[in-house]
Each structure stands twice: as structure tokens, then as C-alpha cells.
Amino acid sequence: MTDVHTTHPAPGVLSRIFGTGQDGEGHEQVVLCHDRTSGLKAIIAVHSTALGPALGGTRFFPYGTEEEALQDALNLSRGMSYKNALAGLDLGGGKAVIIGDPDKDKNEAMLRAYGRFVESLRGRYITACDVGTYVQDMDVVARETSHVTGRSPEHGGAGDSSILTAFGVFQGMRASARARWGQPTLRGRRVGVSGVGKVGHYLVGHLVADGATVVVTDVSEAAVNRVRAAHPEVEVVADTAALLSSALDVYAPCALGGALTDDTVAVLGAAGTAVVCGAANNQLAHPGVEKDLADRGILYAPDYLVNSGGVIQVADEIEGFNFDRAKNKATKIFDTTLEIFTRAAADGIPPAVAADRLAEKRMREISALRSVLLPAARRS
Numbered sequence: 052m053t054d055v056h057t058t059h060p061a062p063g064v065l066s067r068i069f070g071t072g073q074d075g076e077g078h079e080q081v082v083l084c085h086d087r088t089s090g091l092k093a094i095i096a097v098h099s100t101a102l103g104p105a106l107g108g109t110r111f112f113p114y115g116t117e118e119e120a121l122q123d124a125l126n127l128s129r130g131m132s133y134k135n136a137l138a139g140l141d142l143g144g145g146k147a148v149i150i151g152d153p154d155k156d157k158n159e160a161m162l163r164a165y166g167r168f169v170e171s172l173r174g175r176y177i178t179a180c181d182v183g184t185y186v187q188d189m190d191v192v193a194r195e196t197s198h199v200t201g202r203s204p205e206h207g208g209a210g211d212s213s214i215l216t217a218f219g220v221f222q223g224m225r226a227s228a229r230a231r232w233g234q235p236t237l238r239g240r241r242v243g244v245s246g247v248g249k250v251g252h253y254l255v256g257h258l259v260a261d262g263a264t265v266v267v268t269d270v271s272e273a274a275v276n277r278v279r280a281a282h283p284e285v286e287v288v289a290d291t292a293a294l295l296s297s298a299l300d301v302y303a304p305c306a307l308g309g310a311l312t313d314d315t316v317a318v319l320g321a322a323g324t325a326v327v328c329g330a331a332n333n334q335l336a337h338p339g340v341e342k343d344l345a346d347r348g349i350l351y352a353p354d355y356l357v358n359s360g361g362v363i364q365v366a367d368e369i370e371g372f373n374f375d376r377a378k379n380k381a382t383k384i385f386d387t388t389l390e391i392f393t394r395a396a397a398d399g400i401p402p403a404v405a406a407d408r409l410a411e412k413r414m415r416e417i418s419a420l421r422s423v424l425l426p427a428a429r430r431s
């Protein structure tokens with residue numbers, strides 16, 4: 052037997068994408084897509100198919116640099132592996148980005164060209180909506196591929212995913228209340244919601260119905276007015292800084308990522324805020340913030356766990372959408388959040404680390420089932 056020699060060229064972009072091959076961290080597949088006629092430039096990143104086809108939305112965004120676009124695709128697809136694993140879905144993690152301004156550049160030919168690239172992966176990647184793409188866009192993508200979800204109800208889709216996202220965040224917040232105060236309710240608590248867009252405004256509805264005192268802020272006057280019209284009792288403050296320092300029991304970041312920085316966590320700690328639980332993706336601005344939160348006694352409900360109601364909804368569409376079935380699955384976010392808090396306390400680690408470990412455990416254990424050969428089904 053001859054020795055197998057592997058050539059190791061100097062590390063470059065491939066090492067960045069695929070990792071060293073030793074830490075299990077690298078992406079499985081990254082596809083660069085270019086359609087000369089429509090001008091489509093897209094990146095489809097499949098982080099992991101350990102649990103099944105990689106599901107994740109398509110972000111249409113005017114990235115400043117190509118580097119940023121690639122990094123976003125890599126980060127977001129990795130995040131989807133963890134989110135889908137913890138949500139108990141038989142789906143891996145993927146995400147795509149289309150480089151461009153959705154308001155100026157998006158058109159039918161470009162979306163359909165993108166759909167053909169998705170189809171070319173033969174189901175290894177299933178797409179859906181994300182920032183800059185909407186259910187109507189997925190209806191167009193669906194004219195070229197069957198590997199698309201998040202379509203409109205008229206086309207058999209699940210429609211607006213923010214309804215179950217907000218419901219799931221509310222379940223995570225109820226679990227946080229139970230862990231912190233003994234009862235799974237926000238009644239009598241002061242909850243601050245930053246960002247009352249699609250998810251935030253539904254979340255406010257759940258909180259008001261539960262008896263919470265709700266304070267909101269948003270850079271969009273229209274978004275604030277919409278909430279005030281539906282819930283006149285809601286208090287409005289000028290900006291997120293004012294919200295953070297306003298003696299909240301619970302802070303719910305529901306706008307953009309990176310809401311939890313060294314500075315904001317210090318303000319929350321000084322104001323005596325007990326819980327952070329919101330819809331925004333990638334809330335922790337950098338590694339270490341999760342420990343800072345724990346050290347200050349602030350209970351942090353991991354973002355990708357509590358905001359998984361939306362992906363649960365679009366995943367359900369793959370089977371033929373049933374709202375009650377999807378809602379039942381999203382209800383389980385309550386139990387999983389409690390489980391994460393219990394594991395974190397038992398192991399003396401922040402909840403964000405406990406969530407990562409549980410997701411990794413499921414990916415490891417379920418993907419290992421493939422070692423049990425099923426010859427007749429010809430599944431690998």
C-alpha cells in the first residue's frame with residue numbers, strides 16, 4: 052500500500068470557507084452564481100447537511116464589498132445549522148446572498164436565474180425569504196425550482212413567517228420569566244421592545260395580552276404609529292439608549308444584529324434588567340458578551356433558539372403547510388429554552404454556550420445514524 056500524500060497549498064479563501072478540516076467547523080459547499088444576462092451575482096453557502104437538506108433564506112443586500120457578502124453568507128448559513136438543529140428540524144443549515152439593492156436591482160429574470168442555481172443543487176439547499184426578499188419573490192423563484200419555501204398562501208405557501216417568529220419569542224420570554232421569577236408570565240413586568248417591525252409589533256400584542264407594561268422604540272415613525280394605533284397603552288421612548296436605561300425587567304432586541312455590546316450590557320446591568328430575549332439575529336456583538344451578561348446576572352435567552360418560529364413555519368411548508376402543526380412545534384421553544392437554562396446552570400456556562408452544545412450534540416448524534424446501513428432505501 053502506498054502512502055497517501057495530501058498537498059497543502061498556502062491557506063487562502065478556501066481555508067477560510069472550509070476551515071482546516073480538523074475542527075469540524077468548515078462549510079460543506081459554497082456555490083458562486085453568475086447570470087450574465089440579468090446581472091445576478093449570488094453566493095449559496097451550505098454549512099451542513101448533517102441533519103438533512105440545508106434550509107435558510109436568501110438575503111438581497113447592497114453589500115459594500117464582496118468580502119462582506121461572502122462573510123455574511125458563511126456566518127448566516129452556520130447560524131442556520133444551529134438554529135435548525137435546536138428547533139428539532141431534520142434540516143441542515145444554509146443561506147444565500149444576492150449582491151445588489153433590492154429596491155433597484157431586483158427583477159423577474161434575476162430571481163428566476165437564482166431559482167435555476169438553487170435547482171442545480173437538487174435539494175441540497177432549500178431557500179426561503181430573508182432581509183430584502185419577500186413571499187412574492189419566492190413565488191417567482193418557485194417557477195424555476197421546487198426547492199423553495201416561504202411562498203405566498205395563494206401558491207400553497209405559509210406566508211408571513213413573522214407571526215410564528217413573534218409567537219416563539221414570546222414562548223422563550225415566558226420560559227425566561229419562569230426561570231427568573233418562578234411564573235411563566237410577563238404580567239406586571241416592564242418589557243422594552245427595540246424595533247417594532249414585522250416581528251416586534253406581533254410580540255407587543257402577545258405582551259399586552261399577557262399583562263406586561265410595554266415600552267417601545269423604533270427609528271421608523273410609521274412602525275411606532277402602527278403599534279400605538281393597535282395598542283394605545285404602549286409607552287414610546289425616543290431611542291434604544293433611552294429604552295435601555297428605563298428600568299426594564301426584560302429587554303427584547305427586535306431590530307438589527309449586534310444589539311448586545313460591552314456598552315449596552317453595562318447599561319442593562321446598571322439598570323437592573325433581569326432578562327434579554329428578543330427576535331433579532333446575531334445579538335451578541337462579539338464572543339465574550341454572553342459571559343458578561345451571565346456575570347452581571349442577566350439571563351440571556353439565545354437568539355437563534357427563541358426566534359426559530361419563522362424557520363419552523365417555513366420548514367412545515369415543505370410537508371404542506373399546516374398552521375396548527377407549525378404553531379405546536381413553535382410552542383416547544385418554551386421547553387427548549389427552559390432546558391437550556393437548566394443545562395447552563397448545571398454546567399456553570401452561559402445559556403448561549405449551552406445552546407451551541409445541545410445543537411452540536413444533536414447534529415453529531417443524528418448524523419451518526421447514517422452509519423446504520425439501509426440498503427433498500429438507498430439513502431446515504
Ligand SMILES: NC(=O)c1ccc[n+]([C@@H]2O[C@H](COP(=O)([O-])OP(=O)(O)OC[C@H]3O[C@@H](n4cnc5c(N)ncnc54)[C@H](O)[C@@H]3O)[C@@H](O)[C@H]2O)c1
Binds near residue numbers: 245247270361
Ligand atoms: N421575520 C422573521 O420571521 C424573522 C425570523 C427570525 C429572525 N428575525 C430577525 O428579527 C429582527 C426583526 O425582523 P423583522 O422581520 O421584524 O424586520 P423588520 O425590518 O420588519 O423590523 C425591524 C424594525 O427595526 C427598526 N429599526 C431599525 N434600526 C433600528 C434602531 N437602531 N433602533 C430601533 N429600531 C430600529 C426598523 O425601523 C423596523 O421597524 C431581524 O433581526 C431579523 O433578522 C426575523
